[in-house]
Every structure is written in structure tokens, then in C-alpha cells.
Amino acid sequence: MKVLNKLIIFVLLIGGISACSEQANLKNKVTADINVIINADIVTMDSLMPAAQAIAYSEGKIIAIGSNEAVLAQVGADKSIQDAQGETIVPGFIETHDHFYLSSAIFLVTDIQPFTTPTLAGALEKMSTAKPDKDGWVLGFGADQTLYQEKMGPSRQDLDKLFPNDPVVIFHLSGHGGFVNSKALEISGIDKNTANPTGGYFEKDAQGELTGYLSGIPAVSMVRGFPDANEKSALLAAKQRAAAGVTTSSELALMNKKFLIELSELTQSGTFPMRIVAGYFSTAPDYKEMLPALKNHENSLLKIPFIKTWTDGSIQGGTGSLKDGYYQADFGSDGAQGSQEFFNQQILDMYQQGYWPAIHANGDNAVELALNAIEYAQQKLGENSKSIRPQIIHAQVTNKAQIQRMAVLGANPSFFITHVYYWGDLHYETTLGPEKSARLSALGDAFSAGIKASMHNDPPVSPVNPLLNMWIATQRKTTSGRILGAEQAITAEQAMLAYTVNAAYQFGMEKEVGSLTVGKNADFVFLSDNPLTIKASEIKDITVLKTVLAGVTTFELTTKASK
Numbered sequence: 001m002k003v004l005n006k007l008i009i010f011v012l013l014i015g016g017i018s019a020c021s022e023q024a025n026l027k028n029k030v031t032a033d034i035n036v037i038i039n040a041d042i043v044t045m046d047s048l049m050p051a052a053q054a055i056a057y058s059e060g061k062i063i064a065i066g067s068n069e070a071v072l073a074q075v076g077a078d079k080s081i082q083d084a085q086g087e088t089i090v091p092g093f094i095e096t097h098d099h100f101y102l103s104s105a106i107f108l109v110t111d112i113q114p115f116t117t118p119t120l121a122g123a124l125e126k127m128s129t130a131k132p133d134k135d136g137w138v139l140g141f142g143a144d145q146t147l148y149q150e151k152m153g154p155s156r157q158d159l160d161k162l163f164p165n166d167p168v169v170i171f172h173l174s175g176h177g178g179f180v181n182s183k184a185l186e187i188s189g190i191d192k193n194t195a196n197p198t199g200g201y202f203e204k205d206a207q208g209e210l211t212g213y214l215s216g217i218p219a220v221s222m223v224r225g226f227p228d229a230n231e232k233s234a235l236l237a238a239k240q241r242a243a244a245g246v247t248t249s250s251e252l253a254l255m256n257k258k259f260l261i262e263l264s265e266l267t268q269s270g271t272f273p274m275r276i277v278a279g280y281f282s283t284a285p286d287y288k289e290m291l292p293a294l295k296n297h298e299n300s301l302l303k304i305p306f307i308k309t310w311t312d313g314s315i316q317g318g319t320g321s322l323k324d325g326y327y328q329a330d331f332g333s334d335g336a337q338g339s340q341e342f343f344n345q346q347i348l349d350m351y352q353q354g355y356w357p358a359i360h361a362n363g364d365n366a367v368e369l370a371l372n373a374i375e376y377a378q379q380k381l382g383e384n385s386k387s388i389r390p391q392i393i394h395a396q397v398t399n400k401a402q403i404q405r406m407a408v409l410g411a412n413p414s415f416f417i418t419h420v421y422y423w424g425d426l427h428y429e430t431t432l433g434p435e436k437s438a439r440l441s442a443l444g445d446a447f448s449a450g451i452k453a454s455m456h457n458d459p460p461v462s463p464v465n466p467l468l469n470m471w472i473a474t475q476r477k478t479t480s481g482r483i484l485g486a487e488q489a490i491t492a493e494q495a496m497l498a499y500t501v502n503a504a505y506q507f508g509m510e511k512e513v514g515s516l517t518v519g520k521n522a523d524f525v526f527l528s529d530n531p532l533t534i535k536a537s538e539i540k541d542i543t544v545l546k547t548v549l550a551g552v553t554t555f556e557l558t559t560k561a562s563k
């Protein structure tokens with residue numbers, strides 16, 4: 001009967017009585033026609049009907065799902081029917097911690113991230129083709145001396161050889177430094193006698209000459225800042241995420257009003273290919289003024305439930321907050337960003353304003369600060385606090401007791417599982433040691449405790465790649481092949497839950513997205529294989545063939561025809 005009601009509503013809509021405002025932004029493309037896909041291998045992630053063959057959608061919403069016969073009987077066999085020929089369909093993936101807009105500026109410079117350019121030699125070759133921007137600067141992003149195979153970054157001399165006359169800045173993958181050439185230093189008036197700024201330094205070799213590596217944002221920003229994102233870069237970033245099967249992503253770096261307005265306009269453009277869930281910076285200069293007005297900037301593709309704060313820095317950056325300090329003690333120091341009293345007050349304030357705290361916490365001490373503050377707010381506010389869903393971002397190092405507390409407090413972790421693979425060896429050998437690195441992203445414990453855990457890539461730190469992260473979560477392998485904490489491995493089904501149902505819950509969108517269920521958005525992805533039936537060790541080799549948002553194709557693999 002539900003379907004019949006929907007059909008009646010649909011007929012009324014065609015009659016022009018009302019427009020579906022929820023989908024107004026996609027109105028250029030979303031049609032009132034009924035589309036049907038049959039003969040698919042559908043993983044619904046809906047426990048009431050885990051598998052299906054056919055799906056029908058209209059006006060961007062799913063109107064029927066089940067066997068070929070059942071769906072065609074419901075909607076009629078005279079509709080637009082696509083034969084999937086056995087291809088797998090899963091719910092659109094949800095990236096729970098992205099800096100989608102901020103990091104899109106990568107598309108405005110030459111990208112030499114080690115994930116796609118694994119050697120320094122390859123990175124320099126790529127840089128050699130870079131062209132100066134309108135101000136005459138050659139800009140790159142993503143060099144990292146710890147991740148290139150040579151374990152070295154580009155030197156001043158390397159860059160001078162490529163660009164003797166143009167200034168060059170290659171921003172470090174962490175965003176907290178850069179590699180520059182002689183011309184860039186000369187223009188900026190920096191030489192070997194220049195004093196280091198507070199919070200950074202100009203690296204020197206044994207002879208006291210500048211190497212060209214500038215450590216820390218204060219040092220690199222004396223030469224040049226990273227370009228601002230714009231509409232062009234944002235659309236490229238959105239397409240990149242669609243190509244990874246993502247239909248809902250996030251922007252946890254709304255730093256000021258200008259940024260917020262740009263993002264709001266972008267998502268209302270009518271052609272934007274993604275849903276975005278955002279959080280405003282608690283450190284934004286206009287935080288107090290903006291808080292009451294944030295919701296006014298929401299639209300059908302943009303939700304702003306979160307306020308972002310940090311209880312520590314980054315473990316590999318030497319600024320994590322760890323209960324027992326660093327494994328190699330001189331690698332870093334305690335990076336706690338405030339006292340317990342400070343965070344108690346800050347989180348309570350977010351609760352009182354009706355916002356959901358999104359708390360960056362990497363080390364176990366940082367997680368403790370976050371959980372204590374959440375508990376404090378909940379005890380102060382009692383029942384009133386129940387509708388608020390705090391999120392612990394990264395949660396890289398946790399102990400068993402903290403996982404239990406997350407379950408009790410309803411503090412949902414979004415794990416930065418990518419660390420196990422790319423930085424796992426560094427954590428094992430240097431930052432955390434064997435015991436604590438085995439607990440990196442303790443997804444196994446989280447699922448055992450019944451927590452709705454999710455996973456993320458945190459761009460620009462690593463590119464959005466749900467299938468790679470699902471593989472890492474099931475295999476727990478580092479790039480050298482070492483296994484980190486086999487007991488924290490999860491099943492392929494749990495990894496899928498993390499990217500669909502659980503992520504939707506963390507975003508308060510469980511009625512709209514996360515599973516292929518009648519009434520939810522027609523957000524889904526065609527994959528080359530079924531992640532639940534393929535060997536888990538092969539999940540990373542699955543290809544995204546096509547991505548669909550509210551019934552509209554946002555990505556299609558062009559080489560598919562030649563297969």
C-alpha cells in the first residue's frame with residue numbers, strides 16, 4: 001500500500017500541484033519518471049532484506065526494492081528498465097571525516113602525494129611539467145620524506161635544477177611545512193642568517209646552508225600560503241569523490257563566514273554531485289556570532305550539525321597526546337590542546353547550543369579528555385542531551401575501557417584506519433611501539449562493544465578511498481606487509497556497515513541514506529564485484545563503475561565499454 005500511496009503522490013506532483021522541495025536542488029536533473037534496474041546483485045545493507053535483484057526509484061527516492069518479479073509487479077513493466085547484467089549495487093559510501101572544500105585547492109597545484117606518486121624521482125618528474133600560476137609561482141602539494149620510497153623530500157638543489165628562475169613551493173603532505181627553491185627564498189628575503197619563526201624552523205645542512213625544507217606553518221607561510229579553494233577546485237574534488245563511490249561527504253573545516261557562504265552556494269547550484277555534512281570551527285574568529293545562524297545556511301545537500309574542536313594534534317607529527325608518551329620519547333611531546341576544565345566547558349557550550357561536538361582526538365590521552373567532557377555535558381544536561389550525537393574523530397589510540405565508555409556515552413568514533421597501512425610501520429617502530437600500534441583504530445573492539453563505528457580518509461591527509469579503507473580494516477596490513485593487531489580486524493560486512501549504515505547514523509541521516517530501503521534517497525554505486533562475497537583480501541581491487549545520487553548519475557567509468 002505504501003507504494004500505491006507514493007504513486008498517487010507522484011501523479012499529483014506531475015499535475016503540478018506541488019514541487020518536492022527536498023529535492024529542489026537537483027530539480028534540473030531529477031525526474032518524475034520511474035526508473036527500474038533489474039538483474040542486479042544488490043547489497044541493500046538493510047537487515048530486513050539484505051539482498052535484492054531489482055530496485056525502482058523516482059523523484060530521487062527509492063520506491064521499490066526486491067526480486068525482479070516483485071519490483072516489476074509493483075511499478076509496472078512499462079517503465080524505463082535497465083538490465084544490470086549481474087553487476088553489484090551497494091548504497092552510496094559516506095565519508096565521515098573529509099575536508100572536501102578546503103582540500104580541493106590541491107586541484108589548483110601539482111599533486112605529488114606519495115599515494116599516487118610513490119617515489120621522489122617520480123614526484124620531481126611530475127613537478128618538471130608544472131607551470132607557474134598567474135603570480136609566477138610554481139606550486140605543488142603532497143611531498144613527504146617519510147612516505148616516498150627514497151625516504152627523502154625534494155632538496156633546494158633538486159628544485160633549483162628544475163626551476164632556476166621561477167619561485168617554487170611544494171607544500172608538505174601534512175600541510176605543516178614545505179619544500180622551496182632558492183628563488184622562493186630570495187623573493188621572501190630569507191637566508192641562512194634569518195631567525196626561525198615561533199612554531200617553525202628553516203632546516204639547515206651540516207655546513208649551515210638552507211636545505212629548502214621549511215618546517216611548520218609559520219615557516220612556510222613566510223614564503224607563501226596555500227591557495228584558497230574555489231568553485232572550480234570544489235567541483236573537481238566532488239567528482240573525485242563520486243569516482244570513489246561516495247555520495248555523502250563532509251567538510252569539518254568551516255573556518256569562517258566566507259567559507260560557509262561559498263560552500264552553501266556551491267551546494268545549491270543545482271548540479272552539485274554530493275551531499276555534504278559540515279562542522280564549524282570552534283576556533284573561528286566569528287564563532288560566537290555565527291553559531292545561532294549556521295542552520296540558515298543549510299539546504300537539501302548541506303547539513304551543519306557539528307562544531308569541530310581538537311583535544312590533541314597528530315601522532316606522526318609529534319603532537320599527539322599519549323598516556324605514556326611516545327615510544328621513542330624524543331619523537332614528540334604532549335600535544336594536548338587544553339585542560340580538562342577547558343574542554344568540559346567547551347563541549348557543554350556546544351550541547352547547550354544544540355550542536356553536535358566533532359572532537360579530533362588521536363592519542364589515548366586526547367580520547368580521555370574528549371570522553372570526560374562528553375560525560376560532563378551529559379551529566380549536567382541529563383535527558384536533554386540524549387538527541388546529541390558526539391563524534392570522536394580519528395580515535396587512533398584507545399584502550400578497552402575507553403571503547404566501553406564510547407558505547408555507554410553514545411560517542412561515535414570515526415576511525416582513521418588508513419594509518420594502519422601507510423603509517424603503520426612508523427607507528428610500530430617509532431611513535432607507538434608494538435603494543436599500542438596493535439590497537440590503532442580498534443574497530444574490532446568497537447564492533448564487539450556494539451558501537452556504530454565509521455572510517456575516513458581525512459583529505460588532504462590521504463585521498464578518499466572507501467574500498468581501500470575497507471580492505472585495510474579487514475587485513476590490518478602495513479605497506480611493508482606487517483600485520484598490526486590482527487584481533488582488531490573486522491569482517492567485510494562490518495566494513496560495509498562502517499561506510500553506510502553507521503556513517504549515516506553518525507550524521508543523523510539514517511532515515512535518508514545508508515541503506516537501499518524504500519523511502520530513502522536513491523544514492524547507490526555499481527561495483528565490479530560484491531564486497532561481501534569476494535575474498536576480503538581483494539576488496540581493494542574492486543572498481544567503482546558508476547555512482548548515482550538521488551537517481552542522477554554523478555560518475556561513470558568511461559573505459560567500461562572497452563572491457
Ligand SMILES: [Zn+2]
Nearest residue numbers: 097099252458
Ligand atoms: Zn581532519
